[in-house]
Amino acid sequence: DAGVTQSPTHLIKTRGQHVTLRCSPISGHKSVSWYQQVLGQGPQFIFQYYEKEERGRGNFPDRFSARQFPNYSSELNVNALLLGDSALYLCASSDPWGGRGEKLFFGSGTQLSVL
Amino acid sequence: QQQVKQSPQSLIVQKGGISIINCAYENTAFDYFPWYQQFPGKGPALLIAIRPDVSEKKEGRFTISFNKSAKQFSLHIMDSQPGDSATYFCAASKGDDKIIFGKGTRLHILP
Numbered sequence: 001d002a003g004v005t006q007s008p009t010h011l012i013k014t015r016g017q018h019v020t021l022r023c024s025p026i027s028g029h030k031s032v033s034w035y036q037q038v039l040g041q042g043p044q045f046i047f048q049y050y051e052k053e054e055r056g057r058g059n060f061p062d063r064f065s066a067r068q069f070p071n072y073s074s075e076l077n078v079n080a081l082l083l084g085d086s087a088l089y090l091c092a093s094s095d096p097w098g099g100r101g102e103k104l105f106f107g108s109g110t111q112l113s114v115l
Numbered sequence: 116q117q118q119v120k121q122s123p124q125s126l127i128v129q130k131g132g133i134s135i136i137n138c139a140y141e142n143t144a145f146d147y148f149p150w151y152q153q154f155p156g157k158g159p160a161l162l163i164a165i166r167p168d169v170s171e172k173k174e175g176r177f178t179i180s181f182n183k184s185a186k187q188f189s190l191h192i193m194d195s196q197p198g199d200s201a202t203y204f205c206a207a208s209k210g211d212d213k214i215i216f217g218k219g220t221r222l223h224i225l226p
Contacts, residue, residue, distance in 0.1 A: 004158070031212055033212040033213075035214075040218075040219075041218055041219070042119075042121075042204050042206070042216030042217050042218050042219050043159065043204075043214075043216050044216070045212075045213045045214065045215070048211070048212040048213060055211070056211065056212065056213050058213070090158050090159070092158070092212070094212055103149075103161060103164075104161065104212060104214060105161075106158030106159050106160065107158050108156065108157050108158050109158050
């Protein structure tokens with residue numbers, strides 16, 4: 001079975017632009033989460049979606065948004081890019097919601113560089 | 116406010132030695148404590164995890180020790196191998212997908 005897949009793997013944008021990152025979860029996983037990992041730091045939670053509904057949001061500005069589709073894939077959108085948005089964006093999926101969904105499976109991420 | 120504090124920032128261990136990474140947390144509502152391993156160019160991968168009702172958990176060469184009263188937990192890697200060279204993150208959660216990660220420890224095992 002394929003793991004969590006993310007696209008694109010690398011992306012270069014300029015300040016003020018918009019970016020869309022995509023994620024396909026492991027087959028059967030209904031929960032998708034997004035994390036931002038700045039170089040040299042641990043991942044930081046951005047969003048969680050389950051059954052197309054937002055279940056959690058981290059401390060990120062409204063420029064960040066996401067959605068989940070009927071096939072459980074997900075998009076992360078970032079508007080008005082800032083230099084500080086340069087980071088590795090990780091998508092993770094977890095087992096069907098059975099009360100506890102802590103076991104996350106991460107993709108390899110999208111490396112976003114904002115110039 | 117850093118909810119999960121990890122040390123050391125970097126660690127060098129001889130092959131065959133014991134690697135020890137420490138973490139401390141603040142929020143007593145956390146009830147799930149995983150450790151993730153990350154290689155360059157890859158996403159983090161779950162290594163081992165523990166819940167606070169257990170003081171120790173061992174899986175192969177990897178052991179978590181947990182001290183609930185001190186709000187501390189640690190990862191021990193026995194018989195460390197060059198292939199263990201990676202960045203390790205301790206983390207904590209309240210049982211959902213919102214995982215709070217430490218800043219990471221870069222481990223290098225000398226051959």
